[in-house]
Amino acid sequence: MLTCPKCQAGLEKRSSDNGIFWHCTSCDGRAATLPLLRRSVQPEFLRALWVSANQGTSAAHCRCPFCNRPMAEVPATGVSGEFFLDVCTSCHLVWFDLQEFQALPQKPPPTVEAELPADAREKLALLKVECIRERAESGWEGHGAAPAEWWQWLPAVLGMPVETASAATRIRPWATWGLAILIAAISILAFFDLENAVERFGLIPAQYGRYGG
Ligand SMILES: [Zn+2]
Ligand SMILES: [Zn+2]
Structure with a gap:
């Protein structure tokens, strides 16, 4: 059993929000380890504490409950002035008296998301997962399923823009169809009198401005 470095009584293992x-x-x-302290105590404070502990200038008063080596006595400045902490540099362990632990400069409060109650955080996480799933299914991020038919590859291969999971067409595009039929009809008619059509409408570089370009 681990014993208290100050009064030699037995130490009890406790768990807190931070470990x-x-x-x-x-x-x-x-006694708390550095990883636990990093979660709640200002990083600048711990860095300064660690540097002083490694310099090991202060005389050791007590022994580490883990490894029984002498702990470094390190001056530290808390919210209510200077005090001394015992640090074991081998075990990354800091020993506090009760008042010392409460005098530690705390980190600023965590972000809003971390402050939410557990069930709200769970719902938020589920929402995010749902959102990612929907995006993946709609091929939003370019990871959509491959086209079902081979010919559906052609537009993309020819460099044309491709739409996936598009909404069904609501109205028939009569104007587009009409224009396509008109162009096709005029083109076919032109083949019956190709020479005349080319002479009248063909592009002549010397007369590039003909018919308004
Ligand atoms: Zn004790
Ligand atoms: Zn130790």
């Missing part, structure tokens, strides 16, 4: 820590029920001190 596991060890608590002394006798003196209310607690």
Whole structure:
């Protein structure tokens, strides 16, 4: 069993929102690892603490509950002034007295999304998944299924714009069809008198402005 470095009582394993820590029920001190502290404490504070701990200038007063090596006593500045923390650089462990733990400079509050209640976050996540699924199904991001027929590849191969999952046509495009029939009819008629048609309407580079271009 792990023992308290201050009063030698047994340490209890506790879990918090940020992870596991060890608590002394006798003196209310607690041991927390750096990964746990990074979740709630200002990074600048921890960086300065770690640099001082590695310099190891202060005399050690107590031993690490994990590895029993002497812990470095490191001066730290909290919200209520300066105090000393015990740090084990081998185990990345920091020992706090109760007041010391409460004096740690906290990180700014998390983002709005993290503050939402669990069921709201779950619904938000499900909505995002649904949105991604719908996009994938409609081929929105270019990952749609391949065309069913071989000839449906042709427009894309010829470099024409291709629409996938388009809505059904609501009205018949009579104007477009009429124009196509008119062009086809005039072109076919022109073949019956090709020489005259080419002479009258063919492009002559020297007369590029003919009939208004
Ligand atoms: Zn204790
Ligand atoms: Zn240690």
